[in-house]
Amino acid sequence: MTQQDSLPPGDSEDEVKQEQPFLSHLVELRDRLLRILLVVGLIFLALIPFANKLYTLLAAPLLAHLPESSSMIATEVASPFLTPFKLTLVLAMFLTIPVILYQAWAFMAPALYRHERRLMLPLLISSTLLFYIGMAFAYYAVMPLVFGFLTSTAPEGVAVMTDISKYLDFVLKMFFAFGVAFEVPVATILLVLTGATTPDKLASMRPYIIVGAFVIGMLLTPPDIISQTLLAVPMWLLFEAGLFSARIILHKRKAAEETIDDKG
Numbered sequence: 053m054t055q056q057d058s059l060p061p062g063d064s065e066d067e068v069k070q071e072q073p074f075l076s077h078l079v080e081l082r083d084r085l086l087r088i089l090l091v092v093g094l095i096f097l098a099l100i101p102f103a104n105k106l107y108t109l110l111a112a113p114l115l116a117h118l119p120e121s122s123s124m125i126a127t128e129v130a131s132p133f134l135t136p137f138k139l140t141l142v143l144a145m146f147l148t149i150p151v152i153l154y155q156a157w158a159f160m161a162p163a164l165y166r167h168e169r170r171l172m173l174p175l176l177i178s179s180t181l182l183f184y185i186g187m188a189f190a191y192y193a194v195m196p197l198v199f200g201f202l203t204s205t206a207p208e209g210v211a212v213m214t215d216i217s218k219y220l221d222f223v224l225k226m227f228f229a230f231g232v233a234f235e236v237p238v239a240t241i242l243l244v245l246t247g248a249t250t251p252d253k254l255a256s257m258r259p260y261i262i263v264g265a266f267v268i269g270m271l272l273t274p275p276d277i278i279s280q281t282l283l284a285v286p287m288w289l290l291f292e293a294g295l296f297s298a299r300i301i302l303h304k305r306k307a308a309e310e311t312i313d314d315k316g
Contacts, residue, residue, distance in 0.1 A: 084155040091151045096144035103136035107216070110139060110223060113195040117203045118212060125213045135216045142224060146187070150180050171245070179238045182290075186234030187227045189286070195226065198279045226279070229272035233287045240294030244302065251299045254291075262288050 099106065111124060118124075126132050153176045161169055206212050243249050254261075262284075269284035 081159060084159055088152055088155055092144050092148045095147050096141055099140045099144060103140045107136040107139050114199045114214060114219060117199045122212050124216050127215050131217050135220050139220055149183060153180055175238055179235055182234040183231040186230035190226045190230035194279055194282045201278055230283060233283055234290060236287050236290040237294030237297060240291055241298045244298035251295055254295055261291055
């Protein structure tokens, strides 16, 4: 009996060959996801003993602006345990971002051309650094100003005593918003290099992009003008940086193509 005869009815040899690479891709994807989960788990276990200290460090920008008679509170029975636990888990995932991006790049690399692989790795490294820079900007620049403003606007006779769980949700939203917002240069470069648009078209849309940055700042940040402006202005400046970098990359690509054409 030949291999063709042993195939199930209705299946052809070509269909089986197409199914095998698909299954191998699924197996590879599973293995890379398991590696990511393993790294997240190891970092999480390493950070668990420092959970309370990490939360104290996270709460420092708010505690610095609270009156001496005020403190943070826990309104739920399990909050003193679950809130630092949740912070540690989220921090482990944030610290695993380089591993996540590397595994994604390694999974897609075989399907990319050589010049695409050379470009993809720097973009992954820069996107990781920009995400961390956005989080650091939120912690060191934005949060002190926001909490100073919010605590100073409390009506007389109202004691500011923030719940630790609500505070964590608020801060994580800020971190995610600024981390993603600082990816604007990478997104701009990718749009240009993939041919979805051109630097000139993006430059002509600058007024709409500035307005859109303030709308995004309004949606992703607390309802105060300080945090909205501190998110919108960096997004606009980072867009300009991405636009400038895209022009340089396109200029170098055009020069390289002309050199290849001249050589024949």
